[in-house]
Amino acid sequence: MINWKVILGIAKTHLLTKMKSTVTATLGVTFGIGAYITLVSFMTGLNAMLDDLVLNQTPHIHLYNEIRPSDKQPVDLLGNVANPLNVVHSIKPKQSQKKIHNALPILDYLKKNPQVKGATPQLRAQIFYLSGPIELGGNLVGVDIMEEVRLSNIQDNIVAGTPEALENNDNGILLGSGLADKMSLAVGDRVQISTVDGTIFPLKIVGIYQSGIAEIDNVQSFANLKTVQRILGKAENYVTDINIKLNNIADAEPLARKLEKQFKTKAVDINEANAQFETGSDIRNMITYAVSITLLIVAGFGIYNILNMLIYEKMKDIAILKATGFSGNDVQHIFMSQAMIIGLIGGVLGLIIGFVLSKLIDQTPFETEALPTITTFPVNYNIAYYGIGISFALISTFVAGYLPSNRAKKIDPVAILRGT
Amino acid sequence: MSFVLEAKNINKHFHKPKDFHVLKNISFGIKKGEFTTIMGKSGCGKSTLLYILSTMDTDYSGELFLKNELVTGKSHKELSRIRSESIGFVFQFHYLLTEFSVLENVMLPAKKLAKKTLAEIEQDAHDKLKMLHIEHLAHQKAYRISGGEKQRVAIARALINEPAILMGDEPTGNLDSHNSENVFNIFKRLKEDQGLSLLVVTHDEDFAKRTDRIIEMEDGAIIKY
Numbered sequence: 293m294i295n296w297k298v299i300l301g302i303a304k305t306h307l308l309t310k311m312k313s314t315v316t317a318t319l320g321v322t323f324g325i326g327a328y329i330t331l332v333s334f335m336t337g338l339n340a341m342l343d344d345l346v347l348n349q350t351p352h353i354h355l356y357n358e359i360r361p362s363d364k365q366p367v368d369l370l371g372n373v374a375n376p377l378n379v380v381h382s383i384k385p386k387q388s389q390k391k392i393h394n395a396l397p398i399l400d401y402l403k404k405n406p407q408v409k410g411a412t413p414q415l416r417a418q419i420f421y422l423s424g425p426i427e428l429g430g431n432l433v434g435v436d437i438m439e440e441v442r443l444s445n446i447q448d449n450i451v452a453g454t455p456e457a458l459e460n461n462d463n464g465i466l467l468g469s470g471l472a473d474k475m476s477l478a479v480g481d482r483v484q485i486s487t488v489d490g491t492i493f494p495l496k497i498v499g500i501y502q503s504g505i506a507e508i509d510n511v512q513s514f515a516n517l518k519t520v521q522r523i524l525g526k527a528e529n530y531v532t533d534i535n536i537k538l539n540n541i542a543d544a545e546p547l548a549r550k551l552e553k554q555f556k557t558k559a560v561d562i563n564e565a566n567a568q569f570e571t572g573s574d575i576r577n578m579i580t581y582a583v584s585i586t587l588l589i590v591a592g593f594g595i596y597n598i599l600n601m602l603i604y605e606k607m608k609d610i611a612i613l614k615a616t617g618f619s620g621n622d623v624q625h626i627f628m629s630q631a632m633i634i635g636l637i638g639g640v641l642g643l644i645i646g647f648v649l650s651k652l653i654d655q656t657p658f659e660t661e662a663l664p665t666i667t668t669f670p671v672n673y674n675i676a677y678y679g680i681g682i683s684f685a686l687i688s689t690f691v692a693g694y695l696p697s698n699r700a701k702k703i704d705p706v707a708i709l710r711g712t
Numbered sequence: 713m714s715f716v717l718e719a720k721n722i723n724k725h726f727h728k729p730k731d732f733h734v735l736k737n738i739s740f741g742i743k744k745g746e747f748t749t750i751m752g753k754s755g756c757g758k759s760t761l762l763y764i765l766s767t768m769d770t771d772y773s774g775e776l777f778l779k780n781e782l783v784t785g786k787s788h789k790e791l792s793r794i795r796s797e798s799i800g801f802v803f804q805f806h807y808l809l810t811e812f813s814v815l816e817n818v819m820l821p822a823k824k825l826a827k828k829t830l831a832e833i834e835q836d837a838h839d840k841l842k843m844l845h846i847e848h849l850a851h852q853k854a855y856r857i858s859g860g861e862k863q864r865v866a867i868a869r870a871l872i873n874e875p876a877i878l879m880g881d882e883p884t885g886n887l888d889s890h891n892s893e894n895v896f897n898i899f900k901r902l903k904e905d906q907g908l909s910l911l912v913v914t915h916d917e918d919f920a921k922r923t924d925r926i927i928e929m930e931d932g933a934i935i936k937y
Binding site: 295297298301302305306309608609611612613614615616617618619620621622705706709 | 763766768769788789792793795796797801803807808809811812816820821823824825826869873881
């Protein structure tokens with residue numbers, strides 16, 4: 293039978309009389325766990341922000357017609373020749389329209405699919421922005437703006453004006469922020485655009501769009517789908533792109549392959565589009581984990597050292613306890629409970645310090661041109677990290693305490709009491 | 713008559729640094745209420761024998777009976793229990809837990825045994841301290857009292873579980889004559905008043921002469937019974 297009251301009483305006395313070592317060991321754990329929480333919250337916060345920055349620009353599945361040569365050239369259709377070796381020079385892309393065939397029925401079909409959260413039509417047009425005699429090349433994207441607001445974070449990127457203003461104005465445009473700077477335009481001004489054919493349209497600026505990625509902001513603007521169709525002189529079913537948002541991002545790849553076959557269009561899923569980005573993300577995560585684990589291991593070694601010292605100092609006490617009827621297991625429990633108390637107190641303090649530091653970072657101003665919606669450093673308050681932190685504090689103190697306490701358990705009282 | 717403690721053919725070897733036969737065929741018994749001393753020159757194996765008898769050292773051959781029960785070959789866990797129940801031990805040095813108060817030191821073995829409630833244990837501890845005239849020290853830290861007092865606290869601790877036998881490894885070895893006399897008188901009184909069996913290893917001939925029986929050892933064997 294283990295008499296926990298007595299064992300904890302002795303452990304408590306040991307910890308209180310050796311206040312200095314106890315505090316040092318506890319602070320070791322506290323700083324380890326605190327640093328872990330702060331670091332992991334901050335780094336994952338940053339990672340999530342960067343992920344959002346790029347991934348939210350990309351739909352889960354993007355349908356469009358790709359301009360490319362036919363897989364089967366006419367000569368391949370010439371069937372019955374033995375061992376043919378066909379050589380075709382100067383292959384040209386297949387003549388076809390940029391628009392997606394049957395775009396409207398496809399949209400209807402997609403909207404009924406339970407895997408799909410929403411599908412939005414887009415029309416991308418090459419245009420020129422006119423500023424006096426200067427022509428700036430760029431593109432104008434016709435969108436169903438309220439659907440985009442529902443499905444993507446486009447609203448965060450509208451730094452002036454509102455999406456509703458665009459919805460309500462047939463000649464409205466959400467101008468890219470880079471373009472607005474170049475042409476010294478603001479909301480309420482008018483901008484003239486010219487299509488590739490040379491037709492000129494005046495549009496009213498109802499908002500400024502800033503994605504944070506300069507390459508996009510310098511060329512891209514948004515207008516209503518109908519406006520762009522009218523500018524290009526196309527019918528209402530003229531849609532060049534369909535962006536699909538899914539309920540579960542994991543369905544993106546198989547569904548993209550299926551849609552590709554079904555509608556004979558190109559379908560790019562999010563992983564394919566951001567393969568490079570994923571790698572960067574993974575590496576950042578790996579660095580986060582490597583640093584965290586190092587911190588936690590260092591804290592663990594601190595505890596191991598201090599407990600080892602404590603047991604060395606308490607050698608005689610251990611022998612006396614054994615001589616007065618305490619078993620090896622009791623002695624081990626005494627030292628294990630000291631380790632666990634240090635781990636628990638240090639761990640909880642660490643969580644608190646980590647939380648406070650995270651809060652501080654969260655309050656720190658962080659304003660950058662590239663990220664219009666961010667005003668302070670991003671922090672991820674995931675409860676799981678706190679769980680991992682406290683578990684690691686307990687596990688590492690357990691391991692760090694186990695080895696020295698096991699030594700204490702095996703101490704031969706006779707050898708020590710006889711002073712040999 | 714039955715023995716409180718009985719040793720039969722106990723042999724022990726030290727294996728390091730080289731094989732050395734420390735104890736040779738030790739057999740004897742201690743009756744209830746008997747005050748026995750073991751004497752002998754340094755290195756004759758008397759302390760080694762005492763640690764075997766106290767069940768702390770288990771590396772020996774032969775048989776050891778405590779209250780007619782064979783204890784040889786029992787597990788460390790059982791031996792711990794037997795030790796706290798039946799054997800009180802007083803060392804040459806006081807060996808108190810210096811960070812604990814005198815009262816806590818005395819109570820500790822009883823708390824471990826957990827046969828009585830905390831209130832009863834505290835009452836017992838106070839009784840023992842009173843008997844040894846050191847009750848006023850109960851709440852002092854153990855490192856703040858004098859050597860003679862420490863030894864008396866150690867005796868109180870040894871007695872807290874009402875052991876069948878009290879063992880001492882030169883309990884007066886580190887004390888001046890006045891305090892030695894004191895300890896001897898305490899032992900004597902314990903034997904007479906409570907019928908406690910005592911087994912004490914000592915160098916002090918005056919001390920030994922006044923006890924019931926002297927076992928003399930030389931070179932690991934009993935030469936005078």
